[in-house]
Amino acid sequence: MLVSNLETAPGHRITAHLGIVQGSTVRAKHAGKDILAGFKNIVGGELKAYTELMQEARAEAVERMTAEAKAIGANAVLNVRFVTTSITAGAAEILAYGSAVTIEPA
Amino acid sequence: MNTGFWLETLNLWILLALLVLGYGVGRLLERRHYQSIRAREQALRHVLALNTRYVPEGVVATGAQLVSGGVVISSDYFKTFVAGFRAFFGGRFRGYETLLERARREALLRLKEAAQAQGSTLVIGVRFESTTIAGSSTHSVEVLAFGTALKTA
Secondary structure (H helix, E strand, O other), X not given: OEEOOOOOOOOEEEEEEEEEEEEEXXXXXXXXXXXXXXXXXXXXXXXXXXXXXXXXXXXXXXXXXHHHHHHOOOOXXXXXXXXXXXXXXXXXXXXXXXXXXXXXXX | OHHHHHHHOHHHHHHHHHHHHHHHHHHHHXXXXXXXXXXXXXXXXXXXXXXXXXXXXXXXXXXXXXEEEEEEEEOOHXXXXXXXXXXXXXXXXXXXXXXXXXXXXXXXHHHHHXXXXXXOOEEEEEEEEEEEOOOOOOOEEEEEEEEEEEEEO
């Protein structure tokens, strides 16, 4: 499965457009991490636990998106975009969406 | 009577201690982070990141793979405290400028590292996204850089 944020697939030709596919996940950080982050807020710097959390969540969103694309017979997702929304304090929704297409080598 | 005075003003002392700690350690961490960023930017100079959407003229690209780099970075106590005043008087706030700059450069570096790990030295269509992380009155921001790593022949 080719996943890209371009409108075209380099070296390939698009044979069919199958519409938008999306995948999302809502994640909350657990209390332990939140307390540690609270300490980190005194001195500043990277919050590694949150970075990991966001990366995992994003990987899962992409995975769900590609699963949906596969289910409708696509072999590539183009023009992928990411959106993050804070729902409540401590929880965020990560959404990945793109256009499912079928491609073949040009 | 003396202990009474210290107890009554305890909150003030804690605040002062946090401010000094935030200022001192925060500055140190920031300087170290900048040093690390500059060193890695030099080392990754051969990985090219462009925000154009099309494959550059003259480059034969076969594969395309989404790569991303993200970082969550937090303000320190001192900056957050000063930001409160800034919000009242307005104007430029250098403390948060450097915070965001660090996060953005770090995100781009991680994107390049991810591309390099896949054996690619060209990333096109790079976009930045930033989100504030809602939390217990903490000022932290997530910056994500993502783009398409090309397999160049």
